[in-house]
Amino acid sequence: MLAYDYAELQRRTTMTGSTPYVxxxxxxxxxxxxxxxxxxxxxxxxxxxxxxxxxxTG
Known part of the structure; x- marks a missing residue:
């Protein structure tokens, strides 16, 4: 399972599972x-x- 932390404007700042990924x-x-x-x-x-x-584009 992954868990995310968010900052202002709902932007992801960290990603953690059994160990930190970001x-x-x-x-x-x-x-x-x-x-x-x-x-x-x-x-x-x-x-x-x-x-x-x-x-x-286009």
Missing amino acids: TSTGYSKNSHPQQLEPSTGSGKEVWQTFDYETGR
């Missing part, structure tokens, strides 16, 4: 996930960063 989440001003801190279990910090590009 310990921190940062969002862009448009509410896109921008940075995740996955749990490594080793005490070392690791960050996954996402960039979004504005594009045209």
